[in-house]
Amino acid sequence: MGKRTGGLLCVLLLALLPAGCQFIRIEEGExxxxxxxxxxxxxxxxxISELMEQKKKKVFQMTYQVGDIRYLMKGYGEQLTGGYSIQxxxxxxxxxxVFCKTRLIGPEKADAGSEPSYPCIVLKIRETEKPIEFLGFIIK
Structure with missing residues (x-):
């Protein structure tokens, strides 16, 4: 590869790198x-209630620090019926x-209801500077 081709390749690679983006690789460990x-x-x-109200129609996961308490919030967005639970x-x-893993469990037919619902959960942990990794899945 010539100098010109190598230089052009470097310029293209630099142009493709997103400015201001940062990827954090979390080593899980034990x-x-x-x-x-x-x-x-x-x-x-x-x-926190106000934040969740604004976000409730879409899936969300957030944290919020108040004093020495860290709140972990996970919402599963709008569901067509009620009766959902979060495990x-x-x-x-x-x-x-820190890792937070939840599961949305669908309603029994008799418990479903006809109104949409917005299942969400709020957990409270001690203050931490560590990044929070949300894990979760849906069972309907």
């Missing part, structure tokens, strides 16, 4: 269970990250 609490609807701080499969941490 996970240990992390203590958490499922927050009842009436105990969710107002600012917490895992809340754990490794040396490099």
């Amino acid at each position: 996970r240990t269970p992390l203590e958490y609490t499922i927050v009842k609807q009436e105990e969710i701080p107002e600012e 917490v499969e895992e809340v754990s941490e490794s040396e490099n990250a």
